[in-house]
Amino acid sequence: MEKDFDVIVIGAGVIGLSISYELSKKYSVGLIEKNKRYGLETSSRNSEVIHSGIHYPTGSLKAKLCVQGNELLYEFLRENNILHKKTGKLTVVVKEDEIKEIERLYKQGIENGVPDVKIIEKNGIKSFAPEIEGVCALYTASTGILNVHYLMDCLYEKFLNNDGIVGFDEKVINIEKKNSIYLVETEKGKYYSEIVINSAGLYAEQISNKLGFNYEVFWVKGDYFTISKKYNIPLLIYPVPMKEGLGIHLTPRLDGFLRVGPDVEYVEKNYPPYSNEKENSIFKIEERKKEFFYNEIRKFLPEIKIEDLNSESYGIRPKLQKKGEGFKDFVIKEELSGFINLIGIDSPGLTCCLSIAKYVKNLIS
Ligand SMILES: Cc1cc2nc3c(=O)[nH]c(=O)nc-3n(C[C@H](O)[C@H](O)[C@H](O)COP(=O)(O)OP(=O)(O)OC[C@H]3O[C@@H](n4cnc5c(N)ncnc54)[C@H](O)[C@@H]3O)c2cc1C
Incomplete structure (x- = not known):
C-alpha cells in the first residue's frame, strides 16, 4: 500500500x-x-495567557512543558513579530488563611524552574496596580499575553x-x-x-x-465578561487558586480592556460548542453568572461596579478530571x-x- x-x-x-x-x-x-x-x-x-508554570505539580508534564513552552513561545513571538506582552502576574491573597497556599505555590514555582518568582508585601501591590487591594501577593514575571x-x-x-x-x-x-x-x-x-x-x-x-x-474526557465550559471601564491594571491579577480551576481572574487584553474569567462549569458533551452562539442564547447564560463574577472580582478590585461587566465569550476545555477530582x-x-x-x-x-x-x-x- x-x-x-x-x-x-x-x-x-x-x-x-x-x-x-x-x-x-x-x-x-x-x-x-x-x-x-x-x-x-x-x-x-481562551484567555490568551502565556502561563509561567507555577500551578502544576513538580515533575508533571504540564509543569515541564509549561516552563519550556513559555520560553519557546516568547522566542517564537519575538522572532516572528507577533503581538504579545510580557506583563507579569500577581496572585493576590485577600484573606490571611490563603498565605499558606501562596507559600506553597512559591515553592512549587521555584522547584518547577519558573524564573523571577517572588512574594510581594501589601504595599508593593500598589506599585504594580494601584487599584488592587490585597494582604500580599505572589509575582511571576514570565506570565504574559498574546494574540492567538x-x-x-x-x-x-x-x-x-x-x-x-x-x-x-x-x-x-x-x-x-x-x-x-x-x-x-x-x-x-x-x-x-x-x-x-x-x-x-x-x-x-x-x-x-x-x-x-x-x-x-469531560467538557468544562468557561465564560468571560469584559469590563467596560478602563483601569490602570497592566498585568494579570489572579485570586489564590480555587479547588477547580485558577479562579476568576483579570487579564489585560491587548486592546487595553480587562477580560474577567473564565469560570468552571461542567457541561454535557452535546453542549453546542462554538456554533451560532447568539441564537443559542449563550448571552442569557452568562447574565445569570454576572453576580458571581462581580463578587469574585471585587474581593481584590473593590471599585468595580456590576454594571461595568459585559458578557463576552466562552470556551470549553477537554478535562480528564471528573467534577471535584484533583x-x-x-x-x-x-x-x-x-x-x-x-x-x-x-x-x-x-x-x-x-x-x-x-x-x-x-x-x-
Ligand atoms: C476557557 C479556556 C481558557 C483557556 N486559557 C488558556 C490560557 O490562558 N493559556 C493557555 O496556555 N491555555 C489556555 N487554555 C487551553 C488552550 O486553549 C487549549 O489547551 C488549546 O487551545 C488546545 O488546542 P487544541 O489544538 O488541542 O484544540 P482545538 O483548538 O479544539 O483544536 C482541535 C481541532 O480538531 C478538530 N477536529 C476535531 N475532531 C475532528 C475530526 N473528527 N476530524 C477532523 N478534525 C477534527 C477541531 O475542529 C479543532 O479545530 C484555555 C482553554 C479554555 C477552554
Whole structure:
C-alpha cells in the first residue's frame, strides 16, 4: 500500500498546527481539519495567557512543558513579530488563611524552574496596580499575553512554506491500521500514512476510540465578561487558586480592556460548542453568572461596579478530571507504534503548543 504522507495530523487547533509545522521540517505532513478553517474551536476561545508554570505539580508534564513552552513561545513571538506582552502576574491573597497556599505555590514555582518568582508585601501591590487591594501577593514575571489568532496564522503559513498539505472541511470518521500503514478515512476521502497524531481537542477521545483506546474526557465550559471601564491594571491579577480551576481572574487584553474569567462549569458533551452562539442564547447564560463574577472580582478590585461587566465569550476545555477530582496531567502518548494520542489538552495547552510539538517529535523519532 502506497502512503500519501509520512504523518497525518488530525485537528488544526494551535496544537495540531504547532505539531504540523514542527514535523514538516523533517517529514511530509498532511493536516486534516473538520472545519472550514484552522483554529475555530478551543484555540480561539481562551484567555490568551502565556502561563509561567507555577500551578502544576513538580515533575508533571504540564509543569515541564509549561516552563519550556513559555520560553519557546516568547522566542517564537519575538522572532516572528507577533503581538504579545510580557506583563507579569500577581496572585493576590485577600484573606490571611490563603498565605499558606501562596507559600506553597512559591515553592512549587521555584522547584518547577519558573524564573523571577517572588512574594510581594501589601504595599508593593500598589506599585504594580494601584487599584488592587490585597494582604500580599505572589509575582511571576514570565506570565504574559498574546494574540492567538496571529500565532496560528504564522504557524499555518510556515507549515505551508514547508510543503505541508491541509484538508479543510474533512471530518475524520475512521482510522484503521493495515500492516504498518494507517488508513485515515474522512467524509471525503481515504489517506494513508505511517504515523497518525490525534490532536482533535474536544473530540480526541472519539478519534482514540476508533483504535480501541478509551478515555473519559469531560467538557468544562468557561465564560468571560469584559469590563467596560478602563483601569490602570497592566498585568494579570489572579485570586489564590480555587479547588477547580485558577479562579476568576483579570487579564489585560491587548486592546487595553480587562477580560474577567473564565469560570468552571461542567457541561454535557452535546453542549453546542462554538456554533451560532447568539441564537443559542449563550448571552442569557452568562447574565445569570454576572453576580458571581462581580463578587469574585471585587474581593481584590473593590471599585468595580456590576454594571461595568459585559458578557463576552466562552470556551470549553477537554478535562480528564471528573467534577471535584484533583489534578490530572496531559496524556501525550504513543499508544501503538506510529499512533500518538493527545488527550485532555486543557490549560496550559496554548502556552505549551511549541514544547508539545517538540515532545511529539521526540516520541516519533
Ligand atoms: C476557557 C479556556 C481558557 C483557556 N486559557 C488558556 C490560557 O490562558 N493559556 C493557555 O496556555 N491555555 C489556555 N487554555 C487551553 C488552550 O486553549 C487549549 O489547551 C488549546 O487551545 C488546545 O488546542 P487544541 O489544538 O488541542 O484544540 P482545538 O483548538 O479544539 O483544536 C482541535 C481541532 O480538531 C478538530 N477536529 C476535531 N475532531 C475532528 C475530526 N473528527 N476530524 C477532523 N478534525 C477534527 C477541531 O475542529 C479543532 O479545530 C484555555 C482553554 C479554555 C477552554
